[in-house]
Amino acid sequence: MIRLRKMEQTDLPVFKKWLYTPHVARWYHDPLDWIKEATAQDGEFCWIHHFIVEHEGQPVGFCQYYACQDSDEPWEGYTALGGSYSIDYMIGVPDFLRKGLGKLIVAELTDRIALHPDAKRIVVQPEPENKASCGLLLSCGFVLDTEKEIYVKRLT
Known part of the structure; x- marks a missing residue:
């Protein structure tokens, strides 16, 4: 039903358009940072799989x-544990909202991360007000670490 393909530079115009679409802009703050990362995905940000x-x-x-571990985000101690990965979607x-595609995306990302020999968990921290994303993560087997307000899915 869906396919994930490597993001190419030719995808930047549609990506930029999405970032400024109201339902995305509400949660994807600082669109210029997202655009910078996507633009430099084969250079400075090659550690992110887009x-x-x-x-x-x-x-x-x-x-x-x-x-x-490749980012500068401590993830409330989860980075220090090793084997932690994060996702954005x-x-x-x-x-295409509310058609079940989010669940398919998270499942596909989980499968890809699980192929990494060091992968032990996936951590995600949507804004608590983003009820759709929080519910999606729970439906995909993530558990909310209420102390740290991070959703965690153990892979091992």
Whole structure:
């Protein structure tokens, strides 16, 4: 139903458009930072795996994953544990919201991360007000670490 393909520089115009779409902009703050990362994905940000989500050949969203140790984010101690990865995802095309694609995206990212020999967990921290994302993570087997306000899915 969906396919994740490596994001290319030719995808930047649609990615930029999505970042400024109201339902995405509400959660993806600082769009210029996201654009910078995507633009430099083969250079400075090569440690982030960027993907375009396609449905029947049409680009409908974006997702990415990375090893937390490669970022400068401590993830409330989860980075120090080793084997921690994080994900980001969005449906950019409004007509594809609430169709189950988010669950498919998270499942596909989880499968890809699980292929890394060091992968032990995935950590995600959506804004608590983003009820759709929080519910999606719970439906995909993540558990909320209420002390740290981070959703965690153990892989081992």
